[in-house]
Amino acid sequence: MRAPNLWVDLDPDLKCQDESLLAIHRYWLDKRGDRLFPSREDIDPIDLAPHLGNLVLIEVTHKPLRLRYRLIGTRITQVMGRDSTGKYYDEIYPERLLRAIYVSFEWMIDHRRPLRTHGEAFYPDRNFYHYETLNLPLSSDGESIDMVLGGLVFHPADTAPAADAPAGD
Numbered sequence: 067m068r069a070p071n072l073w074v075d076l077d078p079d080l081k082c083q084d085e086s087l088l089a090i091h092r093y094w095l096d097k098r099g100d101r102l103f104p105s106r107e108d109i110d111p112i113d114l115a116p117h118l119g120n121l122v123l124i125e126v127t128h129k130p131l132r133l134r135y136r137l138i139g140t141r142i143t144q145v146m147g148r149d150s151t152g153k154y155y156d157e158i159y160p161e162r163l164l165r166a167i168y169v170s171f172e173w174m175i176d177h178r179r180p181l182r183t184h185g186e187a188f189y190p191d192r193n194f195y196h197y198e199t200l201n202l203p204l205s206s207d208g209e210s211i212d213m214v215l216g217g218l219v220f221h222p223a224d225t226a227p228a229a230d231a232p233a234g235d
Contacts, residue, residue, distance in 0.1 A: 074166050076173060077182040080200065086117045087200040090217040091180070094202040102178065103205040106213045111137065122216040124201075126171070132156065133171060136213075145195065145220045174201055175211050186223075194223040 082088050093114060097104035106123075114121060119141035125134040133155040143149045150158050155167060174181040184198040197220045204213035 074170065074183055074185045076170055077184060078173075078177070078179070080180060080182045082182055082198065082200055083184075084198055084217075084219045086120050086219055087182070087198060087217045090114060090117055090121070090215070091200055091202065094180070094215060101208060103203045103208065103211065105206050105208075106204050107206075109204065109215055117217065120217050120219050122214075122218060124214040124216060126175070126212050126214060128175075128210070131168060131172065131175070133167075133214075139218075141220070142218050170199075170201065171214070174203060174214070178203065178211070187220075195220040196223060197221070 080091065082091065094104060094109075097108040109123075111118060111121060111123075117139075119139040121137060121139045122135060122142065123137040125136050126132075127134075135150050135153055135155075138149060138151050148158075156164060159167065170181055170183045180200065180202045182198065182200050184196070187195050187197055197218065199219075200217045202215045203211040204215055206212050
């Protein structure tokens, strides 16, 4: 399977367009409380049941940076055409795509805060999608980011919300 063509834009202001991502962000904020990051133990995917199909849990290792899918929602696996649970990003993505993905994770780790990304992906054997992600850092020691709770939504190009349209209430 060929990798999608991909365009990525970083949005540190977290201007989420999708209600599912807004709900995941509210949950993360609630679990974080007055700490810098919540821990993985604070997160119960069942609490996010309506959004499970759009959830990812990503393990982060450092030096060198390496990412591994721990959980991938069914809506995501349907669009991507595979279930990569348990696999490292560098085992499944080609170098060009991997570099684009790592830019956003490096930004999140360096700035120690959540990051929204959005853009376009064209899967040669499928469809053209607008996508939106929200990556929310988690930490087992309260300092080092070692997991990421993420939300990822895809919209076929003809049904995507406008880039600056407000999300639903």
